[in-house]
Amino acid sequence: MELIVALGLIVFKVAFLIAILLLLPLPLTWLERKIAGHIQQRMGPMRVGWHGLLQPMADGIKLLTKEDHIPAEADRFLFKLAPILALAPPFVVFVAIPFGESISVLGAEITLYVSNMNVALLFVFAVIGIEVYGVIFGGWASNSKYAVLGSLRTCAQMISYEIPMGFAVIGVVMLAQSMSLLDIVRAQADVWNIVYQPVGFFVFFVAGLAEAQRIPFDLSEAEGDLGAGFHTEYSGIRFAFFMVSEYAIVLLVSVLVVILFFGGWNSVLVPLPPLLWFVLKVAFFIYVFIWFRFTFPRYRYDQLMAIGWKVLLPLSMANIIITGVLLGA
Amino acid sequence: MSRAQDRAGTWIGWVFFADLANGLALTFGYMFSKPVTMQYPDKEKWLPYARYRGHHFLKRDDEGEIKCVACELCARICPCDCIEVVPYEDEKGNRHPAKFEIDTARCLFCGLCEDACPADAIALGQQYEFSSFSSADLVIGRDDLLAKPGKAATGGGVVAARLNTKKDVLVETEETQGYNWWRNIRRT
Incomplete structure (x- = not known):
């Protein structure tokens, strides 16, 4: 009986997470277009619903009813597989992400995470690495020059930036003496990691921007020179898969930044409910992502590589060494 | 140093x-700055200046009689040959148009007809919303031209508007000096 309850709880949590992740792009696209509009002194979507609130719905219906076109010379199997490969890893990662300690519902304590892995951080990096396959397959299978170039760029970019990203979190792991995200947050109860690890945060955030393929590092889908990059040939629901995956990664990077460097659900100044604090912090970083997008121009490809290998990698390594020396002293 | x-x-x-x-x-x-967007046609629309050359209209004199004497000078001067006038003589012996058609699909809104008219009968007004799904609808007859709104005394302002107003009315603005398009543009 207990087993069934526990299993049912896990299934419920997973279903809830999937629902949130699938529905989140709706408000996020609206927010992104609104912020874009106001930064550029426009109004953004105004005509569908109150201040365009139903615009994402209209876009979703449009995407669902559009023709799902597969190019004639495309590799049909890989072409169909790629959006799923791009979509699944960001969803899987959220299994290991805690959203808080626990809340009590009807007298029962319910933990706010699906699983508390002791190597959660490693799991996150391992699974998010798979996401690049979706992009590469998508670009390769489309049999289009733009798509192949876009996916080549993405491949190089993802690999270059995963290394400094991985190094940047080692400082955090050293401080918390654990790779469990739950323990990392608990270790920040008094002082957030941003105080001890400002360089680590900087490297992680920049690499996260690149991992999420957002401006200023959205080389893989640079509209100006590549059409739409790896998803040039995608339309309809498969294109929507890529979009959902992109927003899921934006959410993931924001959540990771908050958990690793900004104290997770630990409150500061105002004692709000922990979950609310967490959501507020994550919302702030999602806003920063959108804000960056409409402030900065895109870096050139060689600049992107130079930043990754010549700036971020040495910085993150120096960060590890200095953290180690200071911890040992 | x-x-x-x-x-x-x-x-x-x-x-x-x-x-x-x-x-x-x-x-x-x-x-957090104000958008410069004018929400046409949902909320507001621009009323052009009085010198704007929009849709043509025919004028009446004080007795309510059509001013046009059907001299066909407008049809002659029209560079795109879009005006067709057929005259008739009424019981008092005055010439008037039996038929006065302007093909606005061909018209280039140069205003030469207005300049050429000896009787000050035709002019170009401020109305600019007369698009149509059929080019046949764009051939405007005499009675429709008489019913079109004339020139407003003011112009160059933004007035409240609502989508799908079929009304052919002349709107006057309060801003006689014209609309300040730069009101929300930040200059640094």
């Missing part, structure tokens, strides 16, 4: 991303 200080300052700025922070501050400021 000061040059060395400048260089040091530049380096410190680079290290702390002063330029990036400047850009972010600028866009953040713009986020």
